[in-house]
Amino acid sequence: MIAHAIFFYTFSLIAIVSAIMVTASKNTVHSVFFLILDFISISCLFIMIGAEFLGMIMLIVYVGAVAVLFLFVVMMLNVAQQKNQWFAGQQSSRHIPVGLIISMLIFFEIIIVIGGWKYKPEIFDINNSINQTSISNTHSLGQILYTDYIHVFQISGMILLVAMVGAIVLTFRQRSGVKRQSYIKQISRERAQGVEVLEVQSNKGVKIDD
Amino acid sequence: MEYLSIVFQEVYKILFLLVPVLVSVAMIVWLDRRVWAFVQKRQGPNVVGPFGLLQSLADALKYIFKEIIIPSSSNKVIFILAPIVTMTLALIAWAVIPFSATQVLADINVGILYLFAVSSLGVYGIIMGGWASNSKYPFLGAIRSAAQMVSYEVSIGVIIINVLLCVGSLNLNDIVIAQQNMWFVIPLFPMFVIFFISALAETNRPPFDLPEAEAELVAGYQTEYSGMMYAMFWLGEYANILLMCAMGAILFLGGWMSPIDVYPFTLIPNAIWLILKILLLFILFALVKAIVPRYRYDQLMKLGWKVFLPLSLIWVVLTASYLFYFNLLPVN
Numbered sequence: 367m368i369a370h371a372i373f374f375y376t377f378s379l380i381a382i383v384s385a386i387m388v389t390a391s392k393n394t395v396h397s398v399f400f401l402i403l404d405f406i407s408i409s410c411l412f413i414m415i416g417a418e419f420l421g422m423i424m425l426i427v428y429v430g431a432v433a434v435l436f437l438f439v440v441m442m443l444n445v446a447q448q449k450n451q452w453f454a455g456q457q458s459s460r461h462i463p464v465g466l467i468i469s470m471l472i473f474f475e476i477i478i479v480i481g482g483w484k485y486k487p488e489i490f491d492i493n494n495s496i497n498q499t500s501i502s503n504t505h506s507l508g509q510i511l512y513t514d515y516i517h518v519f520q521i522s523g524m525i526l527l528v529a530m531v532g533a534i535v536l537t538f539r540q541r542s543g544v545k546r547q548s549y550i551k552q553i554s555r556e557r558a559q560g561v562e563v564l565e566v567q568s569n570k571g572v573k574i575d576d
Numbered sequence: 577m578e579y580l581s582i583v584f585q586e587v588y589k590i591l592f593l594l595v596p597v598l599v600s601v602a603m604i605v606w607l608d609r610r611v612w613a614f615v616q617k618r619q620g621p622n623v624v625g626p627f628g629l630l631q632s633l634a635d636a637l638k639y640i641f642k643e644i645i646i647p648s649s650s651n652k653v654i655f656i657l658a659p660i661v662t663m664t665l666a667l668i669a670w671a672v673i674p675f676s677a678t679q680v681l682a683d684i685n686v687g688i689l690y691l692f693a694v695s696s697l698g699v700y701g702i703i704m705g706g707w708a709s710n711s712k713y714p715f716l717g718a719i720r721s722a723a724q725m726v727s728y729e730v731s732i733g734v735i736i737i738n739v740l741l742c743v744g745s746l747n748l749n750d751i752v753i754a755q756q757n758m759w760f761v762i763p764l765f766p767m768f769v770i771f772f773i774s775a776l777a778e779t780n781r782p783p784f785d786l787p788e789a790e791a792e793l794v795a796g797y798q799t800e801y802s803g804m805m806y807a808m809f810w811l812g813e814y815a816n817i818l819l820m821c822a823m824g825a826i827l828f829l830g831g832w833m834s835p836i837d838v839y840p841f842t843l844i845p846n847a848i849w850l851i852l853k854i855l856l857l858f859i860l861f862a863l864v865k866a867i868v869p870r871y872r873y874d875q876l877m878k879l880g881w882k883v884f885l886p887l888s889l890i891w892v893v894l895t896a897s898y899l900f901y902f903n904l905l906p907v908n
Contacts, residue, residue, distance in 0.1 A: 369579065395707060399654070399704075402700070418684065418685055418686045419685075419686055419689070419746075422686050422689035422690060422692075422693050423689070425693035425696075425697070426689065426692055426693045426696055426733075429693075429696075429697060430693060430696030430697060430699075430726075430729065431696070431726055431729070434699055434700075434703070434722055434726055435726070437703055437707075437722070438703075438719065438722050438723070441703075441707055441715075441719070442719070502685045502746075503685065503686075504685065504686065504746055547874075547875075
């Protein structure tokens with residue numbers, strides 16, 4: 367158990383320190399790298415409490431895809447040159463109250479959820495089905511997600527789809543004069559369309575209309 | 577004291593796995609160059625040692641004694657971290673590869689997800705190297721590879737779902753044992769082909785080696801690297817290729833099981849069968865490098881998103897409905 371505790375405190379320390387460094391570091395790209403470190407240590411914590419499926423999905427989705435795109439955008443927009451001002455500066459101090467309100471809200475939400483879990487565990491009947499040790503984490507998650515919560519699952523999928531369509535519509539612009547390659551056109555070209563044999567008279571040349 | 581003995585045992589096991597992997601990476605580089613040479617009617621490396629087998633060791637020695645140059649305008653911490661990340665990620669994934677029913681370092685429940693997660697993290701080594709170099713060519717290479725690896729990961733994930741539908745478990749040993757009667761390469765052959773091509777793109781192998789296309793980007797994200805740091809990128813890349821071959825062997829070619837379950841074949845240890853299958857896939861990788869010209873970038877993206885993703889999604893629906901209709905869904 368001592369080893370377990372050591373690992374737990376190591377990972378949570380890394381998670382908290384890197385979360386602070388996300389906001390505190392001067393370089394935006396460094397912030398994203400700290401965010402990635404944070405994701406990785408959180409997924410390690412998930413694995414330690416036995417939620418190995420969640421931990422791996424966290425790694426695949428957040429670290430493997432979302433953070434890559436974050437990094438991609440941050441590098442492409444060249445915000446690395448802009449210094450991230452913390453504490454100092456008139457600009458950033460205006461945002462501090464908003465940030466405080468949001469973080470207080472999240473904090474109270476977490477307190478409410480954890481309090482309910484701690485003092486009224488019978489409300490959370492999901493616990494009973496998860497605690498069966500005979501089936502694996504992935505199986506139990508699938509059994510709940512695709513039966514009891516199928517509508518919530520589908521609705522969240524639809525929301526993601528709508529968000530994706532919205533992003534595409536916002537950024538899509540029709541450009542004229544762009545040549546596009548069409549494989550079918552290329553393959554189905556006949557000899558008659560591509561080659562023309564001309565009789566060339568000497569000293570006259572040929573006029574090719576294009 | 578008890579802890580210490582457990583730790584020593586694990587360290588011993590890890591060394592017993594990693595040293596052969598590193599040696600085989602060196603050998604596989606030689607094999608790659610040799611196959612490439614034979615396709616082009618050349619001899620390839622054949623001077624150092626018997627058949628040139630020690631060529632990679634000579635190269636490694638050369639890399640070790642070369643000077644490591646860190647560009648003055650680079651971001652030093654990330655610049656040094658990048659090859660380390662590549663190498664580490666390529667090596668930690670071998671922890672879950674089963675060499676037989678019992679010979680596996682970590683027999684975890686979500687083995688295939690772990691493999692997928694680690695291979696999707698592989699892009700970080702490249703992005704970090706490309707960005708920290710603070711130079712045009714590496715940066716272009718890094719951005720190309722980020723887009724490429726993320727898009728081909730999607731189709732690999734969907735292909736893995738196909739296999740999981742037939743198995744009903746995420747454990748790699750269960751996946752191997754489920755292929756006792758028939759390797760998945762037979763019912764899921766189109767998926768095997770797509771997996772193979774996506775694996776080529778995921779490991780930045782030709783014809784999809786755009787991140788390091790030497791004709792346009794010098795050496796892509798590796799341009800500013802020298803000496804041992806370059807060698808580490810290179811080792812990590814080949815270890816990743818071997819890993820993708822191992823993944824293909826486990827998902828589609830029956831992993832450590834012998835192809836025919838009769839007397840003379842069963843004498844050969846399971847690990848040898850897995851190694852033979854990995855080698856077979858690797859020789860295919862090497863042949864593709866020798867005979868296929870490089871893709872253009874827009875063609876690469878088109879292939880990933882407009883051909884492979886819809887095709888593998890349709891195949892998921894087909895597999896699921898077939899299994900459901902004939903009541904073959906694995907239930908435990």
